[in-house]
Amino acid sequence: MKENNYPKLHNATWPGIVGKGADSEPVIAFDTLLEMTAAAEVDGVKFDGIDIGLFDPHFPVDSSADGIKKLADKVASFNLEIGSLVAPIWPPSGGSAMGSKEERAQFVTQVRKSCQIAQQLRELGIRPNGVIRIDSASTPESWTKDPATNTKLIAQTFREAGDVAADYGEKLAAEGEICWGGMHSWKAMIETLEAVNRPNIGFQADMAHTLLYLLGYNSPADRILPADFNWNDRDALAAGLRTLTQALRPWTTDFHVAQNDGTVHGTGSHDKTGRHCLATDPNGKLDIATDAGYWLRDDKGALTKAFRHICWDGCMFPNEVMTQPKTWNDILASMVQVRQLHGWYE
Known part of the structure; x- marks a missing residue:
């Protein structure tokens, strides 16, 4: 019997930026993340690719065609592919x-630029699958001032962005995270x-973030598990988890494997959201490989x-942790377990 080779296993580059910066720790360079991803190995299995955030200082969304080609060549040189953006x-x-007309137009413009990059990466052969991730760029607090109107505005903006994405053959996925208004609860x-x-607009599930949906953070009325x-x-x-995934799985088009200890966390300028924990964290509340099955089956x-690929997301880990080879080997080992339980061979 052949080993499962799908879904492909990806790492993410944005944890080198999210929660980093002047008010926290230094950003981890894109090349450093590529090197660590490519170096990880568990029993001969390696990461297949990476998912990329299109923002400074890693890879600006206003990059030229030549810059996009250089990105593709660089990632390929590490024997990796590119997935979701x-x-x-x-x-x-x-x-x-859900902002002003001008703010919502800016939102759509950034989606258009991202789709242009996504299309070029596909044409270059480095991006065989993946979506483009979005969120509402709004806080739950501001959303709750007028939920009906704000949901209507978010939906209108997302539709416009989705129509743009369709022109490029792309799909968008709204990130399920408690810090985004209009998507702060299931x-x-x-x-x-x-x-x-x-x-062409669906849901991006992250195991660490969606666990907080169960607890009703930022929306106690929507909690699934009891307060005690x-x-x-x-x-x-x-x-x-069955209740949650039965409701959201039909919408889910992108999936992040992760661990959470049942708490919220924020670093630097990032709002508090579900805490990402190391795959081996003894305080982790999830059985990663088993619980991933609620989303994958x-x-x-x-x-x-x-999903043709799944991604590990581990934002807001200390740099000291993120630059240790053991961290990435442990993460890859968890990803391999997920694929062994819920993958297939092609």
């Missing part, structure tokens, strides 16, 4: 998806996606094969 839709270059996320109603939940009750946690346990 993150559009830099936040102010000041972008704008709130019910709000579904309401937003239903209002968008575009076939005992994390040792695996049956109750499994039931909660349908309600009857059959593989959905909805």
Whole structure:
């Protein structure tokens, strides 16, 4: 029997930027992240690719065609492919998806630029699959001032962005994270996606972030697990994950493997959101390989094969941790376990 080779296993580059900077730790260079990703190996298995954030200082969204070609050549030189991209839709270059007409236009413009890069990377043969990630670029606090109107505005902006993406043959995925207004709870996320109603706009699930959906952070009325939940009750946690994934899985077009200890965390200028933990963190509440199956299999346990690649997301780890080879080998080992349990061979 041949080893599963799908979904492909990707690392992410944006954890070298998110939560870093002047008010935190130095940004980790793009090339350093490439080198560490390519160097990781577990029993002969290596990462297949990387997912990339299209923002300074790693790779600016205004890069030229020549710059895009150089990016493709650089990634290929490490024997890696490129998967999903993150559009830099936040102010000041972008704008709130529920903001003024001008802000929403800026949002759509940044999506268009991201789609142009995505298309060129496909044409260069370095990006065989993947989506473009977006969010509302708005806080839950500002959204709650007028939920109905703000959801309508977000949906309108997303539709316009989706129509642009369709022109380039691209799909968009809205990030399920508690720090984004209109997608800060699982019910709000579904309401937003239903209002968008575009076939090329779906949901990006991150195991660390979606765990916080169960607890109702920023939306207590939408919590699935009780306030006094005992994390040792695996049956109750499994039931909660089934409820969550049954609701969101049909929308899910991009998937991040991750660990969470049941708390929120923010570093630097990044708002508090689900804390990413190391794959081997003893305080992690998820059985990574088992719980990934709630997203990768349908309600009857059959593989959905909805994702050609899956990605590890570990934002806001200290630089000291992120520059240790063991960190990436442990992460890769968890990814391999996910593929062994829920993957397939082609």
